[in-house]
Amino acid sequence: MFLAHINSLQASIFSSLAILSLLLTFVMLGSHWLKNYVYAFAGQSWLIAALSASVGYFSGYKELYAIAVLTALFRGLVLPWLLMRIVGRLNVKREIHSVLQSSSSLVIGACVVMFAFVIANHMSRQRQGAAHVVILALTIMLSMKFLGFLMLSVRDEAVSQILALLVLENGIFLGSQILVPGMPLLIEIVILFDLLIVVACFGMLVRFLVVHAGTTSSRELNRLVG
């Protein structure tokens, strides 16, 4: 196992990149401006790319460099560009109705991270030097999952919901770079392309929503109940 014998320099590089990504998720959670979400998402993707590259450098999995380049390209440039186009077309600059104030959602977000830590602590049995990196990776993976679901439930705008889904995926991607760097390259590349298709589909659907439902806020999508 690569994680079983990493030194403290490597551990601190991985940890700081992972923690910075988590912080950017909180930026998304606390902000009202759709543009800020997209920038935070792009920044997060670049951090993940840096993480892939550094894991690749220290672990010797050369294919991680390819993944780093693709991550930076797709998640860091193409997806934010597509999202910016959607934001620009929608004429919605900020999230107006949110169920929760930003401040209270930040507090809930903090609680969620603690919960994720408790679960992560139970799931890992590694007790070697790398234990804290493993637990940190699991914590961040789970907490980005929870934070994504939190954003999905308190935000109404279509674009915010797409971004929340992308945060869900970013969390998995980030964690898997640290935990399972040996995961076959093919799967990771296909998942990247898959994301691209997902966002393209969402973009088309958003257009349908504007034309046929007359709104992009999920609060007004209330025709179907029962």
Added chain:
Amino acid sequence: MGQQLLSILLLAPLAAIVVSLLSRRASSAEYATVTAAIIDLLVSIPLLLRTLSGSLILAHGYVLLDPFGAWVILCISIVYALSSVYAVGYMRLLNEEERLPVFYALFSGFALTMQLACVMNNAGVFWIAIELTTLVSTFLVGFEREAESTEAAWKYIVVVSGGISLALLGTVLFYWGSSFVLGPSYAMTWAALRQSAPQVYPPLLLVSFLLVLVGYGTKAGLAPMHTWLPDAHSESPAPVSAMLSGALLNASMLGIARFLGVVTGTSVSRFAHAAVVGLGIFSFVIAVLFIVRQTGIKRLMAYSSIEHIGVQALGLGFGGPLGMAGTLYHMLNHSLNKSLMFYGAGNAMRADRSKEIRNIRHVLKVFPVSGILWLLGAVGIAGAPPFALFLSEFTVLRAGIGGGYLWVVIVFAIFLIIVFIGFLSHFRTMYFDEAPEGEIVPLPWTAWRTLPMWLAILPLLVFGLWWPHGLWNIFHQVFLSVMGGGQ
């Protein structure tokens, strides 16, 4: 031989997609789709028989052709064939002729992605195939482009993508757990996961399984993750509803069953089975409660799908050869019966121009023949003999008693009676109550819309009276290959 059959199975819908998109004419798209669907149905039977003499691993280990996958492919092909015939009669009623080629391309693409998912040998690639089914079917759900169908499509893609991302997390954790046994880099095949599972740290294994269960359970429509299902199934065109209900739910159940097979035989096996039983009975109860007081005709059918997916989950969770047999038989019977129900609902909705049960009246006067078929289907889907769903539900009940889940079986039996009364009382009002104001215009008769209903009801009756012995053999083979024979 197996490889050739599989290639034909996958190339036929691919060819239909190409023809539909290139010809740009509705009629050629219709014929291409119907032809492809019939080829798929004809191929899927020898394919299933071929797998009985041993599973095949193809394409550098990425494709696994086993009895379970072939069985689900057979169910999917049946629904694909019936629905494409019905679609020829139904989709012309929507006055969207210029968009029909795109519809048929998506329709075949949907079938293709589901069939692909069934033969994936790698848990990661399986996840991608299931994700693709969502993307393709979203546009089928929103095909009618009304406010309601767009809303349903949006809810469908958001809820299912969110749910399925949990399955991805679970898959990654499975990979991580097994990497302590198999080394940091290995192919994540079902066999590799199952072989290494007993040595994985049990809490990690359990969390991974629960995440996967919730993820694919969202896609399968298990309550409480079912919220997208009534909207998507009720707002899509009737042939698509039949595909979503009769085929897609089975493909997602296949994922749950394969992962359940991975953890079977480990120390968390008992808890994992109990979790599947819990979700199954919860879905069943929730669905029955919504069925009793339902007002929309297609939403009624959608909740009935949740009910039946709950039965399948119960069979899987009860475990043992009997539970597996009940689940697989139920898959086939539900695919046939629910397709029939959606076709009938589509006919009634078009004739009465309403989705509400209270506006649909005197079905027998409007549809003398297909009305009877629909009513028989309703009796069947409510779980009454002599139709096949009775036999499969009964088998699941027996598996539950044998597996020691007595309380669950009691609740299941009580709610089976409630759903029988509740479901059929809606049909009583539609068939025999006084009509409200308003003109009912009978649809012009066409064999395209009636034939698939006949083709669905006849096997249901046959399978309800006679359980072919060969099927037992197939079910037992599936049990051995998926669950490894152990409990």
